[in-house]
Amino acid sequence: MSEDKIKGPASYFPSIEKKYGRPISDWKEQVREALPAKHMELVALLKEQHGMGHGHANAIVAHTLAKVGT
Helix, strand or coil: CHHHCCCHHHHHHHHHHHHHCCCHHHHHHHHHHHCCCCHHHHHHHHHHHHCCCHHHHHHHHHHHHHHHCC
8 A cells, every 4th residue: 555655756746736726747847948957946946936945846846857857
C-alpha cells in the first residue's frame, strides 16, 4: 500500500494546487518559459512573482527540470 505513495517533488503538488489555486501544469509552464535560467533563479521567480514558499517553488522547479533534462 505505501509503495503507491507519491515521493519526491511531486508529493507537494496537491498542496501547491490547493494553496495557489492553479494546476501544476500552469506552474511548470511558467518555469519552462523562463528557461534557460538556473534552478535557483527559477525558484526565486516563483517566490517573488507569485508569493510561493521556497519548498513549493523548489519542488516545481526540480520536477520540471528533471523532465526537460536541464
